[in-house]
Amino acid sequence: MTLSLSERAGAIKPSPTLGIAAKARALKAQGIDVISLSVGEPDFNTPELICRAAVSAIEQGLTKYTPSAGLPELRKSVADHLHGRYGVMATPDRVVLSCGAKHSIYNTCQVLLNPGDEVILFAPYWATYADQIRLAGAIPVPVTTKGSQGFIPDIEEVKGALTPRTRAIFVNSPSNPTGAVFGRALMKQIAELALDRGIWLVSDEIYSELVYEGQHVSLAEFGEDVLMQTVLVDGFSKTYSMTGWRLGYAFAPTYVAQAMSNLQDQVTSNPTSFVQAGGIEALRLDPATVEGMRNEFRARRDLALDILKTVPGIETPVPGGAFYLFPDVSKYLCGAISDDNALAELLLEKARVAVVPGSAFEGPGHLRLSYALGQEQLREALTRIKSTLESLPRL
Ligand SMILES: Cc1ncc(COP(=O)(O)O)c(C=O)c1O
Structure with a gap:
């Protein structure tokens, strides 16, 4: 017999971002070359001084x-x-x-x-x-x-x-x-x-x-x-x-x-x-450490925006902060691609790029692209998205 969960547990939806990331990881594990623009996580290592402080705390018994x-x-x-x-x-x-x-x-x-x-x-x-x-x-x-x-x-x-x-x-x-x-x-x-x-x-x-x-x-x-x-x-x-x-x-x-x-x-x-x-x-x-990361994020944002500008039918407001772009892809939502969820699925299948559908954030008709990854990979991912989108019908 399967007993029921609390109503509270039933009210929680699985995190859509983590769900897409898991799908992308599963494809990668099969040897498929997937680039993930889905997760909100900087790719830099934690600065060494911070790591050393934690290790030294363990050694000194702060446990x-x-x-x-x-x-x-x-x-x-x-x-x-x-x-x-x-x-x-x-x-x-x-x-x-x-x-x-x-x-x-x-x-x-x-x-x-x-x-x-x-x-x-x-x-x-x-x-x-x-x-x-x-x-x-x-x-x-x-x-x-x-x-x-x-x-x-x-x-x-x-x-x-x-x-x-x-x-x-x-x-x-x-x-x-x-x-x-x-x-x-x-x-x-x-x-x-x-x-x-x-x-x-x-x-x-x-x-x-x-x-x-x-x-x-x-x-x-x-x-x-x-x-x-x-x-x-x-x-x-x-x-x-x-x-x-x-x-x-x-x-x-x-x-x-x-x-x-x-x-x-x-x-x-x-x-x-x-x-x-x-x-x-x-x-x-030293604030210079954070500034170095911030400058790199800015360069990635600009790189990504430059490529997105060349994709017909997409509008991307210039984001002033964080590390996400939220382009409006509604012109591509037609025919077999009924909504942003379907478009994100298609991009994972065809372009081998993981993105999060805007609906996951109450922003239907959009995709969320994280640029928290190296410039080379970012350029490759956006180029793949661009060529897949260009092959699709649009409104
Ligand atoms: C807006 C926002 N707040 C909070 C968090 C979570 O941060 P933390 O890792 O400190 O729990 C995230 C992580 O994606 C976020 O995007």
Whole structure:
């Protein structure tokens, strides 16, 4: 007899990005030359100084439990980092280290949301948000943004989506999957709206160091009143190429941080002890290391955009940050190719390139292409996509 799972388990969808990556890996294992543009993971090695710090921590016996919210030294390093970067009154008791930004967002949803609460988020969005909001019993309310406007939301539409049940607005700048970067004026408008309506802001700033045009604007920059209604999430995965280490953090009002720490006490306890030593080292790193990675990403973005420009019928807004392109491929959705899922399947079969359909991010009619891989492979992948698309009928 097969017994049923909880309703909660039934509500979780498998991660579409990880699903495509698994398909691509399976083809590769059969010896097929597949290039993956599907995963959001920098290809660089973790900087050596960070690795050495973790190894040395193990050798020195930092292998036991730490406080659930993280080592006091790392909480302080993060607080100092946020103070240095945004000038905020950051104290260590407002910082909670977790096993990745994804975990910090989970904690945030669990401590802020009640069943039936509505949460506004900007579509296309990282699919995890909607699942985690639902896991907390709350309801995701997407506000759609358009490629023709660079995937920047219209504040009037945000206001229009508010109801008495709105509990939070999720912001993700730079964005996965669109690479859109929200400017100061919009961030300020969102902050003012939250203050005016007494709602939470959850700001996922994991790509904050990967901005290629202008400057990253953090929701932490709009004063203490805004911060008292904000959970800022960031981490080490993207900036320091530490995806597998699983280390991220939330910066929140003290009572929220305490609630997250209590939750971690009962669920995961601390993020891995010696990984935290790597985190301390990461925050001490010469900024030139991150700048080198940022410059390489910018060069890849430009290379990819140059090739995409030559594909007929495709529109690709220039992304200001992160490492994704989100081209509109709707002109190719005709005949046997009914939607972006079918197009992504076809590209995997024919071009041997793995991409993620935009529908996975509530952005149908698009594809997400990650440029977190070397220039040679990137050029080859885009050339294959171009020649496959050119062989297809279009509207
Ligand atoms: C927008 C966004 N937030 C958070 C994460 C997860 O980061 P971490 O590895 O720190 O859990 C990702 C990873 O793809 C992401 O794209």
